[in-house]
Amino acid sequence: xxxxxxxxxxxxxxxxxxxxxxxxxxxxxxxxxxxxxxxxxxxxxxxxxxxxxxxxxxxxxxxxxxxxxxxxxxxxxxxxxxxxxxxxxxxxxxxxxxxxxxxxxxxxxxxxxxxxxxxxxxxxxxxxxxxxxxxxxxxxxxxxxxxxxxxxxxxxxxxxxxxxxxxxxxxxxxxxxxxxxxxxxxxxxxxxxxxxxxxxxxxxxxxxxxxxxxxxxxxxxxxxxxxxxxxxxxxxxxxxxxxxxxxxxxxxxxxxxxxxxx
Amino acid sequence: xxxxxxxxxxxxxxxxxxxxxxxxxxxxxxxxxxxxxxxxxxxxxxxxxxxxxxxxxxxxxxxxxxxxxxxxxxxxxxxxxxxxxxxxxxxxxxxxxxxxxxxxxxxxxxxxxxxxxxxxxxxxxxxxxxxxxxxxxxxxxxxxxxxxxxxxxxxxxxxxxxxxxxxxxxxxxxxxxxxxxxxxxxxxxxxxxxxxxxxxxxxxxxxxxxxxxxxxxxxxxxxxxxxxxxxxxxxxxxxxxxxxxxxxxxxxxxxxxxxxxxxxxxxxxxxxxxxxxxxxx
Numbered sequence: 001x002x003x004x005x006x007x008x009x010x011x012x013x014x015x016x017x018x019x020x021x022x023x024x025x026x027x028x029x030x031x032x033x034x035x036x037x038x039x040x041x042x043x044x045x046x047x048x049x050x051x052x053x054x055x056x057x058x059x060x061x062x063x064x065x066x067x068x069x070x071x072x073x074x075x076x077x078x079x080x081x082x083x084x085x086x087x088x089x090x091x092x093x094x095x096x097x098x099x100x101x102x103x104x105x106x107x108x109x110x111x112x113x114x115x116x117x118x119x120x121x122x123x124x125x126x127x128x129x130x131x132x133x134x135x136x137x138x139x140x141x142x143x144x145x146x147x148x149x150x151x152x153x154x155x156x157x158x159x160x161x162x163x164x165x166x167x168x169x170x171x172x173x174x175x176x177x178x179x180x181x182x183x184x185x186x187x188x189x190x191x192x193x194x195x196x197x198x199x200x201x202x203x204x205x206x207x208x209x210x211x212x213x214x215x216x217x218x219x220x221x222x223x224x225x226x227x228x229x230x231x232x233x234x235x236x237x238x239x240x241x242x243x244x245x246x247x248x249x250x251x252x253x254x255x256x257x258x259x260x261x262x
Numbered sequence: 263x264x265x266x267x268x269x270x271x272x273x274x275x276x277x278x279x280x281x282x283x284x285x286x287x288x289x290x291x292x293x294x295x296x297x298x299x300x301x302x303x304x305x306x307x308x309x310x311x312x313x314x315x316x317x318x319x320x321x322x323x324x325x326x327x328x329x330x331x332x333x334x335x336x337x338x339x340x341x342x343x344x345x346x347x348x349x350x351x352x353x354x355x356x357x358x359x360x361x362x363x364x365x366x367x368x369x370x371x372x373x374x375x376x377x378x379x380x381x382x383x384x385x386x387x388x389x390x391x392x393x394x395x396x397x398x399x400x401x402x403x404x405x406x407x408x409x410x411x412x413x414x415x416x417x418x419x420x421x422x423x424x425x426x427x428x429x430x431x432x433x434x435x436x437x438x439x440x441x442x443x444x445x446x447x448x449x450x451x452x453x454x455x456x457x458x459x460x461x462x463x464x465x466x467x468x469x470x471x472x473x474x475x476x477x478x479x480x481x482x483x484x485x486x487x488x489x490x491x492x493x494x495x496x497x498x499x500x501x502x503x504x505x506x507x508x509x510x511x512x513x514x515x516x517x518x519x520x521x522x523x524x525x526x527x528x529x530x531x532x533x534x535x536x537x538x539x540x541x542x543x
Contacts, residue, residue, distance in 0.1 A: 171342060241347075248402075
């Protein structure tokens with residue numbers, strides 16, 4: 001595979017001091033620590049017609065960086081601040097904000113789930129999946145500590161449960177049912193918090209005793225109450241079917257409590 | 263995944279088309295505006311695709327009101343009719359299913375003329391109308407109770423749960439086949455499929471009750487299971503008799519063949535219940 005490349009090989013400025021050799025590096029790693037500086041003091045002119053993009057002069061080191069700024073920005077993020085290039089790195093929003101993960105909101109939503117007697121539906125108006133993701137990872141982690149590797153099962157069962165609740169709620173609500181799947185998944189995930197607490201507590205409780213069963217009953221009722229309250233408040237059409245929806249939620253959380261107890 | 267369901271021009275004859283779409287009162291099957299997703303799957307063959315996937319595909323993208331406005335195939339009949347329930351209906355219907363001998367009233371469904379056609383009243387107004395909420399919830403309860411039983415035996419695993427789920431679905435399917443075969447052999451085969459699915463699904467209420475009793479005291483199983491099978495048999499006989507009467511041609515009523523088939527259906531509940539109730543990991 002001896003192929004002739006149109007690009008000339010890199011010749012670095014060593015003691016030879018050859019001013020007319022074009023120098024460029026396509027590889028960002030080749031010019032790592034110091035900023036890239038082509039050593040040609042003179043304007044290139046028509047000397048190298050095969051490399052048309054080498055038309056910048058050495059004096060403006062920042063100008064050279066404008067060519068390779070995207071490359072450098074991705075490689076040396078620490079050095080990104082040194083390049084005052086308009087519109088690239090400094091203007092980017094922080095990572096979490098860009099991903100849409102609002103940690104303050106997640107924390108507030110989590111705190112609101114902790115009180116089973118008063119639901120705050122306005123916090124859950126905008127659905128997000130990052131809080132549920134955290135809860136499910138924590139759930140899987142506590143199950144792992146108990147010796148059960150259930151990550152995939154939790155994921156699958158949460159999906160099926162959310163689908164089930166979505167279908168049942170919309171069918172019961174009829175024409176004015178406007179629950180969408182994303183919000184349903186978000187609510188089911190957030191109301192998993194009591195289950196996560198149960199799985200943490202079950203690590204310290206003897207297996208198969210009366211205590212774990214009664215704790216599970218309490219936590220399932222807690223989850224059900226919060227989930228039903230949020231579902232009925234946030235999506236229209238569920239008010240006259242509160243008991244029916246509560247039973248469906250109860251089934252979902254009983255399913256997860258089975259994973260924890262046994 | 264987007265299914266535009268506008269099958270107004272698919273021709274299905276029979277009275278049961280009209281009876282299967284009793285939502286004329288509620289109006290969701292009247293389709294004045296075109297489906298915004300177009301007729302992407304117009305004429306797709308099976309009603310299952312339209313009904314089943316249409317339910318998920320359309321609702322996934324937005325509110326279910328669009329789903330309500332679309333004309334899901336008349337053969338599959340509007341699923342929303344079966345979910346028009348309220349808590350009082352659920353309570354009374356469960357009482358009827360579990361203790362059919364105590365049901366004082368009649369067993370026929372109330373019909374009402376809607377727009378010139380005869381259609382059945384929705385479950386809120388009629389205790390004898392089938393619904394799909396109870397079968398779904400009873401099936402879920404059955405799965406959970408089976409999970410508890412397996413767990414108390416010490417052999418719980420999520421795979422065992424999936425196994426039970428598949429078994430329950432298979433049992434439901436067999437029951438639907440039984441009812442459908444019965445209807446077919448008696449000549450009238452046009453009852454809506456969802457009606458039969460609903461009637462078969464009621465079996466899970468009795469099953470769940472038996473499983474719950476077995477969790478409390480293991481010997482209650484031997485008394486309760488035959489009793490529940492009997493109750494389900496009686497319930498099915500009374501319901502299917504009315505279904506036959508609306509279907510059959512008049513000269514075939516009260517034939518002995520019909521009675522023997524109904525008896526066979528009632529007796530077939532026993533092995534089915536015992537098979538579904540046998541929870542082994």
